[in-house]
Amino acid sequence: xxxxxxxxxxxxxxxxxxxxxxxxxxxxxxxxxxxxxxxxxxxxxxxxxxxxxxxxxxxxxxxxxxxxxxxxxxxxxxxxxxxxxxxxxxxxxxxxxxxxxxxxxxxxxxxxxxxxxxxxxxxxxxxxxxxxxxxxxxxxxxxxxxxxxxxxxxxxxxxxxxxxxxxxxxxxxxxxxxxxxxxxxxxxxxxxxxxxxxxxxxxxxxxxxxxxxxxxxxxxxxxxxxxxxxxxxxxxxxxxxxxxxxxxxxxxxxxxxxxxxxxxxxxxxxxxxxxxxxxxxxxxxxxxxxxxxxxxxxxxxxxxxxxxxxxxxxxxxxxxxxxxxxxxxxxxxxxxxxxxxxxxxxxxxxxxxxxxxxxxxxxxxxxxxxxxxxxxxxxxxxxxxxxxxxxxxxxxxxxxxxxxxxxxxxxxxxxxxxxxxxxxxxxxxxxxxxxxxxxxxxxxxxxxxxxxxxxxxxxxxxxxxxxxxxxxxxxxxxxxxxxxxxxxxxxxxxxxxxxxxxxxxxxxxxxxxxxxxxxxxxxxxxxxxxxxxxxxxxxxx
Ligand code: G3I
Ligand code: 9MR
Ligand code: ZN
Numbered sequence: 230x231x232x233x234x235x236x237x238x239x240x241x242x243x244x245x246x247x248x249x250x251x252x253x254x255x256x257x258x259x260x261x262x263x264x265x266x267x268x269x270x271x272x273x274x275x276x277x278x279x280x281x282x283x284x285x286x287x288x289x290x291x292x293x294x295x296x297x298x299x300x301x302x303x304x305x306x307x308x309x310x311x312x313x314x315x316x317x318x319x320x321x322x323x324x325x326x327x328x329x330x331x332x333x334x335x336x337x338x339x340x341x342x343x344x345x346x347x348x349x350x351x352x353x354x355x356x357x358x359x360x361x362x363x364x365x366x367x368x369x370x371x372x373x374x375x376x377x378x379x380x381x382x383x384x385x386x387x388x389x390x391x392x393x394x395x396x397x398x399x400x401x402x403x404x405x406x407x408x409x410x411x412x413x414x415x416x417x418x419x420x421x422x423x424x425x426x427x428x429x430x431x432x433x434x435x436x437x438x439x440x441x442x443x444x445x446x447x448x449x450x451x452x453x454x455x456x457x458x459x460x461x462x463x464x465x466x467x468x469x470x471x472x473x474x475x476x477x478x479x480x481x482x483x484x485x486x487x488x489x490x491x492x493x494x495x496x497x498x499x500x501x502x503x504x505x506x507x508x509x510x511x512x513x514x515x516x517x518x519x520x521x522x523x524x525x526x527x528x529x530x531x532x533x534x535x536x537x538x539x540x541x542x543x544x545x546x547x548x549x550x551x552x553x554x555x556x557x558x559x560x561x562x563x564x565x566x567x568x569x570x571x572x573x574x575x576x577x578x579x580x581x582x583x584x585x586x587x588x589x590x591x592x593x594x595x596x597x598x599x600x601x602x603x604x605x606x607x608x609x610x611x612x613x614x615x616x617x618x619x620x621x622x623x624x625x626x627x628x629x630x631x632x633x634x635x636x637x638x639x640x641x642x643x644x645x646x647x648x649x650x651x652x653x654x655x656x657x658x659x660x661x662x663x664x665x666x667x668x669x670x671x672x673x674x675x676x677x678x679x680x681x682x683x684x685x686x687x688x689x690x691x692x693x694x695x696x697x698x699x700x701x702x703x704x705x706x707x708x709x710x711x712x713x714x715x716x717x718x719x720x721x722x723x724x725x726x727x728x729x730x731x732x733x734x735x736x737x738x739x740x741x742x743x744x745x746x747x748x749x750x751x752x753x754x755x756x757x758x759x760x761x762x763x764x765x766x767x768x769x770x
Pocket of ligand 1: 381382383384386534535536537638639640722724748749752753754
């Protein structure tokens with residue numbers, strides 16, 4: 230795991246904005262450090278870390294070294310007596326510009342149903358995949374087209390709920406920070422009329438439209454083969470039947486929500502598309518009205534791909550009502566939102582299973598004058614107190630992130646990035662520099678300021694993930710993985726055999742191995758990339 234190199238200082242391996250707080254983390258007993266200009270080998274800053282801080286999740290004693298004062302753009306590394314140098318990093322006005330483009334480009338690499346051409350995919354080009362019609366589970370004679378969209382992850386399944394989570398993050402990033410999307414990725418569709426992020430989301434939205442049953446308005450939960458193909462199977466060679474799993478309430482409600490949001494965002498770019506999204510959203514909502522009590526989705530016995538099971542659909546319905554209210558202004562949706570808001574579920578989470586936070590932010594971003602000042606105030610209070618509690622957790626954490634030991638689960642990097650995103654969204658509701666500062670810490674962790682000195686984004690950073698559980702990266706003959714993808718991260722539950730074999734007994738934040746077999750730690754997904762786009766976009770606005 231550590232390549233024999235022991236680094237006692239960890240940094241954000243991409244870098245730090247010129248005027249931001251800049252800190253590194255030092256482990257060991259000597260808190261002194263210096264910052265060296267990589268070009269000239271000149272020591273430009275010396276300091277001593279604050280601490281010691283006992284870090285629970287990693288079991289390490291750490292010091293926090295501050296070099297905020299250093300504001301000269303350049304490339305640097307940190308050094309300490311008798312220790313090897315840290316990873317290198319830059320100080321620049323916009324250090325995350327290229328990274329954001331790379332994180333967005335990853336969605337292009339995950340596209341399904343279309344050829345990835347050399348012009349855009351370089352060495353990671355491959356033929357069109359999964360172009361055949363799908364079979365409806367239990368009605369095997371009915372075949373429908375649902376080609377397109379993005380592969381979910383290291384597997385080739387396409388799932389509605391996580392697809393909606395990925396799209397909302399990207400669309401919110403665009404809605405709040407449009408200037409961050411000024412340059413082209415580029416994509417095959419790039420033009421001067423619509424930003425690339427909207428082109429890319431349209432790929433998934435068009436697929437989502439196909440996942441909706443035209444008669445009932447309900448959304449099929451997913452379109453996948455019955456079982457996962459082998460790890461080295463390229464997408465175009467994955468030729469098993471594609472099966473639509475049954476309609477679910479969580480899929481339909483997430484679909485309804487994200488379509489209402491899309492109707493709003495695309496309105497000024499592509500009226501016809503925006504109208505189609507709104508019609509689809511309204512149709513989804515009618516399904517929800519007709520099916521108030523629907524059991525959570527379970528994999529049919531003959532299907533073993535990702536389940537994305539979730540017993541509670543209240544949060545998805547709440548989000549759908551909020552988006553429809555914000556887009557249409559129709560009080561009918563406000564009333565549904567008000568009713569659902571009375572129920573007991575998390576109104577702040579932004580995960581694939583708990584989407585209540587999106588409903589809350591949709592409502593709050595709509596402004597205070599929406600007809601229920603009391604509800605508005607209480608949701609706002611809810612958000613601000615959660616933000617404060619994240620800040621408190623981050624302040625007592627050795628790596629300055631709002632992560633407790635129990636947060637290092639499958640996809641912990643989503644938990645991490647969602648918290649960064651949450652703090653930035655809270656900042657939109659009530660501007661507060663502490664929110665921004667703590668959100669930045671989450672990005673620093675992702676990019677290497679963590680106990681493993683590892684950047685969790687493929688292709689970005691001195692020491693980044695090299696062997697993700699991602700079929701094309703395993704199956705192609707290219708040594709480097711597809712770039713710009715966020716790995717799941719440390720998972721104390723060690724949910725795969727590779728983790729169990731190599732990581733048993735490790736502290737929570739160190740339960741990670743950069744091995745292609747480790748699907749419960751080292752897989753990639755669209756909804757781990759999407760909050761990373763959101764967070765980086767803040768610094769590029
Ligand atoms: O949140 C609970 C926590 O409260 C509990 O204490 C802990 C103990 O087990 O578990 C936590 O739940 C975990 C949950 O992820 C958190 O989101 C579950 O154990 C864990 O099994 C579950 O993992 C999900 C995994 O599928 C298995 O269902 C991941 O979230 C989800 O991202 C992942 O998604 C897969 C798809 O199925 C297939 N495609 C790839 C994708 C990524 O690996
Ligand atoms: O490759 C699969 C990955 O995409 C999923 O997230 C994961 C959990 O559902 O499952 C992986 O497939 C593994 C299967 O579950 C067990 N046998 C080994 C498979 C990986 O090669
Ligand atoms: Zn495909």
